[in-house]
Amino acid sequence: MPYYSRIPSGILSLIFLSALSISLRGQSVQEVPSSRAQNAIYGSFGGAGLFYSLTYERTVWTQNTFHAAVRGGVGASFSSVLFPHEFNIPLGVSFLYGKRKGHLDIGLSLSNYFLDQYDYASDKSSIEYRALYVPSVAYRYQKKDGGLLVRAGLCTVINPNPIATTYVPWIDLSLGWAF
Amino acid sequence: MNITETVCHTLNDNELIGIQVSIRDSLNEEWNISGGAVDLAQQVDMENQHILRIGSVTKIFTATLILKLIEENHLQLDQPLSDFYPEQDNIAGITIRHLLNHSSGIIDLFSIPSIFISASNFPGKHWDPNPIVEVCMNKDLRFTPGSDYSYSNTNYLLLGLLAEQITDKDIDQLFGEYILAPLDLNSTYLVPYMPVPTALTNGYVHRFALSLQEWYVTEPENTAWATIGFTAGAMASNASDLSAFLFHLFNGDILNETSLTLMTTFNEDHGFGLFRIKVNDQYYWGHEGEITGFESIAVFNPTTRTIISICCNTTPFKINNLLNEIDALL
Numbered sequence: 001m002p003y004y005s006r007i008p009s010g011i012l013s014l015i016f017l018s019a020l021s022i023s024l025r026g027q028s029v030q031e032v033p034s035s036r037a038q039n040a041i042y043g044s045f046g047g048a049g050l051f052y053s054l055t056y057e058r059t060v061w062t063q064n065t066f067h068a069a070v071r072g073g074v075g076a077s078f079s080s081v082l083f084p085h086e087f088n089i090p091l092g093v094s095f096l097y098g099k100r101k102g103h104l105d106i107g108l109s110l111s112n113y114f115l116d117q118y119d120y121a122s123d124k125s126s127i128e129y130r131a132l133y134v135p136s137v138a139y140r141y142q143k144k145d146g147g148l149l150v151r152a153g154l155c156t157v158i159n160p161n162p163i164a165t166t167y168v169p170w171i172d173l174s175l176g177w178a179f
Numbered sequence: 180m181n182i183t184e185t186v187c188h189t190l191n192d193n194e195l196i197g198i199q200v201s202i203r204d205s206l207n208e209e210w211n212i213s214g215g216a217v218d219l220a221q222q223v224d225m226e227n228q229h230i231l232r233i234g235s236v237t238k239i240f241t242a243t244l245i246l247k248l249i250e251e252n253h254l255q256l257d258q259p260l261s262d263f264y265p266e267q268d269n270i271a272g273i274t275i276r277h278l279l280n281h282s283s284g285i286i287d288l289f290s291i292p293s294i295f296i297s298a299s300n301f302p303g304k305h306w307d308p309n310p311i312v313e314v315c316m317n318k319d320l321r322f323t324p325g326s327d328y329s330y331s332n333t334n335y336l337l338l339g340l341l342a343e344q345i346t347d348k349d350i351d352q353l354f355g356e357y358i359l360a361p362l363d364l365n366s367t368y369l370v371p372y373m374p375v376p377t378a379l380t381n382g383y384v385h386r387f388a389l390s391l392q393e394w395y396v397t398e399p400e401n402t403a404w405a406t407i408g409f410t411a412g413a414m415a416s417n418a419s420d421l422s423a424f425l426f427h428l429f430n431g432d433i434l435n436e437t438s439l440t441l442m443t444t445f446n447e448d449h450g451f452g453l454f455r456i457k458v459n460d461q462y463y464w465g466h467e468g469e470i471t472g473f474e475s476i477a478v479f480n481p482t483t484r485t486i487i488s489i490c491c492n493t494t495p496f497k498i499n500n501l502l503n504e505i506d507a508l509l
Contacts, residue, residue, distance in 0.1 A: 050296075050300070051293065051296075077293065077297070079293055079314060081310045081313055081314050081317075082291075082293060082294065082297075082310050082311065082314055083293070083297070084310070115301055115304060117304060117305055118305050118306060118307035118406075119305065120305065120307075120349075120371075120372055120406075125307070130301065132300070156391065157300055159300050159301065159302075161301075161302070161303060166299060166300060166302065166390060166395075167390055167391040167392060168296070168299050168300050168390065168391075169391060170296070
């Protein structure tokens, strides 16, 4: 079994979120104005969910035109026949820059991916854990007080595995609602 | 320029990592040439005994196995595929013959984007061929079976699965029993279904479409591409073993005359697991293979009975150009 599959998923996710939290505490945190939509839910194709995903996001810091948000969700693969048990839990942070409706959205996610592995000898499937790192850059349409949210951008899916680290360019499209 | 110099020039001009060439004449005299390295760092020289993935050259082995099973009455050439997949609605009219000569109309598995994306992201994944063929068979056929030609790896996955189903044996066991052991092909493996040989080399893709790195490396532990390929492309061998295999195949040491005639009855340029490949001004019979990081070809000249096999651990590489040059020097 490859070494990365032995790293508990919770530990990696905890390290990631702790680092995010420490980084935010180091800033001069300004409370999010109540007039600004602090929450968002969106469905995505591509991005940290790899195929389809549903994400909840909460804005945790804002300063003038800069905003930071943390997000978490659940993703599933294209085909239930090809990938019957595969799913993932993307966790990440978005840094937004923009005054009105248009924003530059720079993100970094850790995709906790549960991979369906088939063993030919025993004719059985098993689930293995992978951690994928997914930096992204996107244009984001979102009004200050909420409503329709549209993201369109590109990302790189980085799979740091010992066989051969792969860097796969991929799309990152989302449609949702901010409130 | 002689053949060795031609191979050296090809190696350098195309910036290949490593290459093997094997030539056999009608008397089974063999000449082997190896050049370059097995690794990007050029630390280990490529030798004749190193093993490289051969991609779709696997299809010659698979077609041979199927014809052998037909000879033994395990299967009939015009038997409907629906005998084995009665629950599938889309495959009416498809027979074993259509799978062998790519006239089934079933879509190619590599046209499904999620397979390509997942294999690129998870090189260590071990795929199950059953759901892959199921997804492909659920799609509309490209044309009425037998009415046209469309190269599809799915045809050869299905043939491998049928061979297992009708014999109740694993495919690695079948290849071993019917082809590899009788012909003493000790450097040919269906990986990773057979133990991965230590002599299996890395393969290198320059500027792979879905990678940001200069070189995408397919290491021996990479099971994704080979298990997707299964009996359409999972084999690993070397140029010498491929030449030996073709020598015995066309010498009638594996198949009987009827089967060999069926295999080499070309509809336009398509036979069973074979293509008629124009090399300079004559036709050879064989198959080209490409799998991420590896390029190969194994061909037989029915007139001179010369065999040429080339294996390379670098893509992209226009291997037919080298084949033309070698043929011109023979």
